Amino acid sequence: MGSRKMRIGILSAGGDCPGINAAIRGVGKTAIVEYDMDVVGIVNGFSGLVEKETIDLNEQLLSGILTLGGTILGTSRLKPFKAVDGEDPQHKPDLIKKNYEELGLEALVCIGGNGTQKTASLLAREGLNIIGVPKTIDNDIWGTEVTFGFDTAVHIATEAIDRLHTTANSHKRVMVIEVMGHHAGWIALYSGIAGGGDVILVPEIPYNLDHVYECLMERSRKKKPYSIVVVGEGIEKPSKKSAGAYIAKQIRKNTGLETRETILGYIQRGGSPTATDRILATRFGAYAARLIHEKQFGTMVAMRNGVISSVPLDEVGGKVRLIEADNKLVEKGRYMGVCFGDCRK
CATH class of the missing domain: 3.40.50.460 (Phosphofructokinase domain)
Structure with a gap:
């Protein structure tokens, strides 16, 4: 008998963004083809973990989604660590941990922006094996030079x-x-x-x-x-x-x-991602599967100095990547006479 396959989950949370499906495909196909894993799609972000709504992902379901906008898994803005209406703040996190174990998951890929990565870091602290994949059109996730969705x-x-x-x-x-x-x-x-x-x-x-x-x-x-x-x-x-x-x-x-x-x-x-975002999302997704294989949990995939790598999730949560005062593109714009609303020329 062969050894039991590793079983992993994928979810997308927060706002929709061109390239999410390419990232889901990158994670899923690499996990299945290269690492012989079973892949479970979590429906509608973290609410799918709370409600235990899932679909099994195979190569057939992952085919043909590279060019699609949106996300085949759906998304939501549920923040499980934010209690509402007097709720026990640990209720949803405990439910997520319970469902994670009952689903037989050994790792979870969280595709999302700043809020998603913060939640991912908190789940990692709760003991879950988490890998973050950064996505946002705003390009403002700390720790990575670029996010897919921005180019589109x-x-x-x-x-x-x-x-x-x-x-x-x-x-x-x-x-x-x-x-x-x-x-x-x-x-x-x-x-x-x-x-x-x-x-x-x-x-x-x-x-x-x-x-x-x-x-x-x-x-x-x-x-x-x-x-x-x-x-x-x-x-x-x-x-x-x-x-x-x-x-x-x-x-x-x-x-x-x-x-x-x-x-x-x-x-x-909305709409189909650019070729640049399709490639970046695919690379991010494939690298997330590699991090799982290497058991490098509690990390987020990142582009640093032009190279795909990873950063600790607990360094990402709660931070925003902003345009700095010495940004070279701002400087070049000023040289050409662009007004940025301040007194500098």
Whole structure:
């Protein structure tokens, strides 16, 4: 008789993101083909572990999902360590541990963003064998240089900016486009530079609207027919309006320039992943299976110095990777005259 196969679980949690299915496929196919493991899909994130909802994953089910957006396993934003309505805070974690054991799991791959990796680190402390796989369009997970989903989001945002150039030029307007990024402005920065934005506002760089007005008025004085303003949704603002709507209103009011806003929203998170994200997600997934085989638990797959490696989960949870003051792309943008809303040129 051969030895019993190792049995592992995979879940995706938090917001949807292009490339999750590619990561699921990367984990599952590598685990099955290379390491002869049994693979269980946990349905709807951590709630699937609480409710014990699973599907057995085989090569047939994992075929044909590489190009699909979303996640075949479903997702949820359940935070099992966050008690609600007077609930015992240990109730859900205990239930997860019980179901993990009853399902015969020997490891669990958690695909998700900051919140998911924090939960993953807490489950690792509870004694479960956990591997984290970072995914988010915001590119803000600490410990990795890049996350899959980011390239697709930047591609979508850049294409939108490209299209706004033509209507802005036709109508001689200021066009404000708001992109995603609650705490980090990576999408705004990369799509803004790639799309030729004249003003780029990100949460990490405090802005003064007077500098924005002056930039736009100077462009008008130089007979430049239109301007593009790219805004990260997480910038500070005194109004409950969306960031894009607030900035557009202030520009109209204080410059007299005809201004329109576009809120890109969830379009950035949907659809098929780019080739770059498919490859990155596949590499991350395959490496997660390798970490399980090598019993390197309590870690998150990461890209560091261009190489796929891993970092301890307990170093990741609760941290956010932000644009730093000396970011080279910000510096290059300044050299080309891009206004970041501060006084620096």
